[in-house]
Amino acid sequence: MQEKEVWKNILSCLETELSRAVVATFFRGTELELRENGSACVLCPHRLSADYLRTHYEEILNKRLEELTGTPWNLSFAVRSIPQSKPKELGPIFRSASHDGLFAGYTFENFVVGLSNQLAAAAAQAIVERPGQLHNPLFLYSRSGLGKTHLLHAIGNSVKLTQSDAQVLYCPAERFTNELVAAIQDRRSTASFRRKFRSVDLLLVDDVQFLAGREASQEEFFNTFNELYLAGKQVVLASDRNPSEIQKLEERLASRFSGGMMADIQEPDLDLRLGILQRKAVEKGASIGNETLLALAEKISGNIRQLEGALNQLLSLASAQNISPSVDLAATLGKSVVHQAALCPEEILVATARYLQIDLENLRSKKRNKEIVFARQIAAHLLRELGQLSLNKIGELLGGRDHTTILYGLQKIERELPNNPILRTQLQAAQVEILGKTS
Ligand code: ADP
Ligand code: MG
Numbered sequence: 001m002q003e004k005e006v007w008k009n010i011l012s013c014l015e016t017e018l019s020r021a022v023v024a025t026f027f028r029g030t031e032l033e034l035r036e037n038g039s040a041c042v043l044c045p046h047r048l049s050a051d052y053l054r055t056h057y058e059e060i061l062n063k064r065l066e067e068l069t070g071t072p073w074n075l076s077f078a079v080r081s082i083p084q085s086k087p088k089e090l091g092p093i094f095r096s097a098s099h100d101g102l103f104a105g106y107t108f109e110n111f112v113v114g115l116s117n118q119l120a121a122a123a124a125q126a127i128v129e130r131p132g133q134l135h136n137p138l139f140l141y142s143r144s145g146l147g148k149t150h151l152l153h154a155i156g157n158s159v160k161l162t163q164s165d166a167q168v169l170y171c172p173a174e175r176f177t178n179e180l181v182a183a184i185q186d187r188r189s190t191a192s193f194r195r196k197f198r199s200v201d202l203l204l205v206d207d208v209q210f211l212a213g214r215e216a217s218q219e220e221f222f223n224t225f226n227e228l229y230l231a232g233k234q235v236v237l238a239s240d241r242n243p244s245e246i247q248k249l250e251e252r253l254a255s256r257f258s259g260g261m262m263a264d265i266q267e268p269d270l271d272l273r274l275g276i277l278q279r280k281a282v283e284k285g286a287s288i289g290n291e292t293l294l295a296l297a298e299k300i301s302g303n304i305r306q307l308e309g310a311l312n313q314l315l316s317l318a319s320a321q322n323i324s325p326s327v328d329l330a331a332t333l334g335k336s337v338v339h340q341a342a343l344c345p346e347e348i349l350v351a352t353a354r355y356l357q358i359d360l361e362n363l364r365s366k367k368r369n370k371e372i373v374f375a376r377q378i379a380a381h382l383l384r385e386l387g388q389l390s391l392n393k394i395g396e397l398l399g400g401r402d403h404t405t406i407l408y409g410l411q412k413i414e415r416e417l418p419n420n421p422i423l424r425t426q427l428q429a430a431q432v433e434i435l436g437k438t439s
């Protein structure tokens with residue numbers, strides 16, 4: 001059998017075991033290379049995907065490969081070098097969402113409810129039952145990583161399920177602004193811009209704090225809001241703070257935002273953290289003892305994104321050492337995740353460059369080809385997440401770039417995350433690996 005056929009066979013086996021969507025997402029752009037010396041290599045389009053496949057699918061791939069060819073192989077994962085002339089190869093990581101902008105993976109079913117988020121979750125559920133009638137607008141706010149984006153998508157997905165003819169649109173405020181700017185530049189498209197936003201039954205706008213200081217966007221958004229509101233359509237907004245705390249937000253918008261129902265999400269308590277870990281472990285098909293999960297939940301407080309990252313790291317460590325996840329193992333990794341605030345920025349940068357397998361020089365250079373720009377944006381994201389650095393400091397570390405350039409890159413990644421599970425998981429994996437190396 002040819003390599004190509006072997007790989008095709010394996011992938012179609014996996015489709016039945018893991019589902020077609022998983023295979024389409026995680027194995028996109030991969031190839032198999034079989035060598036005479038008994039080594040088999042899975043070639044991946046980029047480092048992040050190679051790491052992900054190694055951590056999650058090495059065992060099952062090994063098994064299927066041996067079954068299919070009748071001999072054992074020494075399996076490895078590598079990055080296929082990307083020809084310069086085809087920078088589009090990096091494309092899959094920026095998969096675009098369906099036109100309603102919804103990510104099907106964020107649902108009410110996989111949103112774990114606890115004391116800190118029950119008000120927000122209940123308000124969100126109520127929207128689905130009676131859109132436009134109960135809480136309009138619903139305004140969700142909290143620190144980052146506590147589930148606002150997840151709830152917005154859950155509302156959208158659920159409304160689509162229960163009312164199949166409803167027009168739903170999820171849009172981060174930044175995209176609203178960008179599309180508005182583009183529409184204004186090309187006069188003919190203002191009408192279609194308005195039609196797009198004003199013809200929906202449910203408008204979900206994420207990160208509305210982004211509108212701060214942007215006058216044209218605020219004006220347009222105010223009119224969009226009023227038109228939808230008067231027509232009895234539902235609007236749901238999410239922000240990293242309360243409307244009254246968003247500076248440079250026009251008074252009339254702030255008062256519209258707070259005119260319906262406001263629900264905040266607080267830091268998750270221990271019970272909720274444990275509940276989320278249990279849920280995520282089941283989703284990943286991993287069997288981890290409750291004491292181990294509890295140890296993890298005790299170590300990592302605050303951000304739920306970090307909690308997921310820690311769980312992933314625990315699973316990769318266990319599989320790398322061929323042992324089951326234990327309280328002791330959880331103790332070793334908690335340390336690096338908890339102490340992240342103390343990381344030195346230069347160390348993070350060096351570890352990030354190493355992780356992405358890109359020269360530090362290139363990250364800092366003026367080069368603008370797609371791969372390097374993308375790597376630079378990922379580096380900025382990791383510096384921000386791991387080092388909590390200012391935009392100016394990140395710009396300085398990345399070759400003296402302007403803070404607006406850094407902001408643009410960060411927003412690009414941030415915007416991509418809800419729609420792109422592979423990028424999300426991989427960035428988490430990158431974070432925990434880098435933390436492991438620097439502490
Ligand atoms: P925010 O928009 O508030 O920054 P997100 O909605 O992006 O936060 O949540 C960060 C991550 O944590 C996502 O992967 C999300 O699925 C997960 N998450 C947050 N809250 C919960 C919850 N209650 N149950 C399950 N997963 C959650
Ligand atoms: Mg969000």
